[in-house]
Amino acid sequence: MPYTWFYIIIGLILLIILSNSFLPLWLRTLIGAYYLVIAAVFVTETNRINAKYEGITPVPDAYWDENSAWVETASNFIFLPFIGLLIFIYIKWFMKVQTKIAKTLVLVSLLPAACVIFFFLFMFNFGYGYRP
Template sequence: MQSFTWLFIIVGTIVLIAMVNSYFNWWLKSIIVIYYGVLSFLFIVISNRINEKYSGIAPVPEAYWDKNSQWAYTASNLFLLPFIAVLL
């Protein structure tokens, strides 16, 4: 879990900003918390699956880097693009 420390810090900051925003209704705040909670869970599970699939193989194959990079790119878009909408 130490590798996901920054994920928890970023998600916690996003949720905190959404919760203190007085313009959001309680149901919108709930949707934001659920969305980021589910997305964090999926990110950790899928990252661990990718790591387990290629663990113990030396040198690390190119397929690992491709899958891991694509998943990180997709997850960063899923995390940050809705956050931009929250800020607006």
């Protein structure tokens, strides 16, 4: 299945957003619907691009240009809102904790969280939008 990593990324984003208590239920529902629509549009458009150039060998540069541009656009729609939401969640989390140690741990947890996000961003763009 060519979209396995895509579904894993979307699933993790939904898990993080929907299980968060800092966002009201209506907003979590709206964000969940947004990511489900983005997922459907991404799969549909990627399949359309692939079908357009199917059976043409060697694969023309136009395919790589169109596919790479589409994946870059989709990654912006997926990851930029998620990064903004995570910043909001981290600010709320930082303000909620009372002790200095807890505040330090919240700040320290930003580093691995940022690394994981940028790893998924890189893998998404590399895996679906790579141009040889």
